[in-house]
Amino acid sequence: MLRRPATIVVIALFVLLALVPVVSEWTEVPFYTDFGRRMMILAIAALSLNLIMGYGGMISFGHAAYVGIGAYAVGICAHHGIYSGFIQWPLAVAGSAVVALIFGAISLRTRGVYFIMITLALAQMMFFLFVSLDKYGGDDGLPLVQPSEFAELIDLSDKTSLYYLVFVLLVLCFWICRRLVNSRFGMVIQGARSNEARMEALGYPTLRYRLTAFVIAGMMAGLAGALLANHTDFVNPDMMHWTRSGDLIIMVLLGGMGSLAGPIVGAVVFLALEEVLAGVTEYWMLIFGPFLVLVVLFARGGLLGFLDRRREGRDG
């Protein structure tokens, strides 16, 4: 395991991410910390998507909805004067879990391209719901008056503290995903991806397993949303727009679907690429769009797959 190039990349990446605030302070460019934090938050969201997409074969095109719900849980609490993170964050995760449970129960009845479209449409429904909620800012969203409060434990208005909190949570989520994928639960999910009938015949209630995975992924995305709200001091419906879901899928694919570290690499590369291209030309998507097409056509398995041909997952 340790000798695999992908593993080395991951360890190096974690070390680099841990050092970002130090570099940022040293070079006096606060942007690095900000940028690194954004990368890690989206990496958490991408990790959760990879859990269902890469390992479970459930191609959800609406994952940003759960990020948005997590963010809105924080935003709406703050709007009503509830600043305690001990209330906000569990609400964010629970809210995403409930919505993921309902959406999952509906969409998992379908297969293949129907699943892609129904998850897309349900997420877009959440988008329009929040756009039409004038009470919570509608189109414009809600500014966050102050970040989540965690008593004396940690002060999130300090951007470096927030950075390391995100870092710890990213490592934690990575660890959880790793445990899950290699557990019996993870094996059933992966078994159901390659041959659902066989898993059914073996006596596994695959629907229940898949739904559980879907809810877990939703919860993790909800957490990412709560972090994102604190990161931007702002929540708006745009966070759950379907193009955001598309971005998450790109991150997973870019890094390598069905490899544990792929989404993290993908999130980092995606944001870095976006930043570099946006620096080159205002019309950066003119380059990024065709780049995406080329990645799909020629770089199957993503960057990590390119590094490590023996990765455990296969794309389908």
Next chain:
Amino acid sequence: MIDGSLLFEQLFNGVQYGILLFLLAAGLTLVFGIMDLMNLAHGSLYMMGAYFAAVVTRATGSFLLGIAASLPATLVLGIVIEVVVLRRLYARGHLDQVLATFGLILFFNELVRLIWGPAGIQVALPNFLNEALVMFDVPLPVYRIAIIVVGLAVALFLYLLVTKTRTGMLIRAGASNREMVGALGVDIKKVFTLVFGLGAGLAALAGVLAGPIFSVTIGMGENILIQVLVVIVIGGIGSVRGAFVAAFLIGVIDIMGRAFLDLFFQLFLPVNAAETAAPAVASMLIYILMATVLFFRPQGLFPARTG
């Protein structure tokens, strides 16, 4: 109280919106049914069609000239996209298709911003389309009536094409078994390109017609695309007949919901609560309908013969 003429007017608008949805859905569902290709960039063709028409109309002052220029231009664009990119995706999984066509959407949105700028374009109608016919005390814009007529004509044309012609036979055969059709000596690639071009043309037609009603903007394709996806999912992916029925269902329900849901809620809710809840529920209505349909019929209302 809801009065009859308002109801009639909104019903009319709903039918007209349903026609637009159908024009887009027909192409998308055909392409999916025959090539098994999920093309998100269908909305981009709609946008490009609308822009071509808007620009030509603005330059020449003639809307009809705009239509005449836009349809072939978008058709050619569609064929170029098919030959350059999409042809390589037929054998791939749906995820690859979704992603590559997502890349195409980004590309076309940015291309439009580069060429025609970020602001939208308003398309002026010629005078003879700018009038209204009065029916049941309701003034119905001639232009919207024209859209309905054109849409129904297209539906009839598609029906005849698919069921009565040799090309239609090949299309149906291609949908049930691609390899077999190829083995029988038909150049199936040509059929694919033809069908894709047809879909692109229909998308352009929808874009052209929508131009004077909504303004022509970047991202116009994505907003309607999601509703079109709902239409083809409800209708059953690959089924033109299903798309036809579902398009009207969605068009009417969406428009009527936005117009009358607050009045309906007021029957059993206080006015305040009704006015808050109505817009939220109205925007979710078609998705709730889709979820309900899929719950009982996971393959849609009219499942196509092939998976």
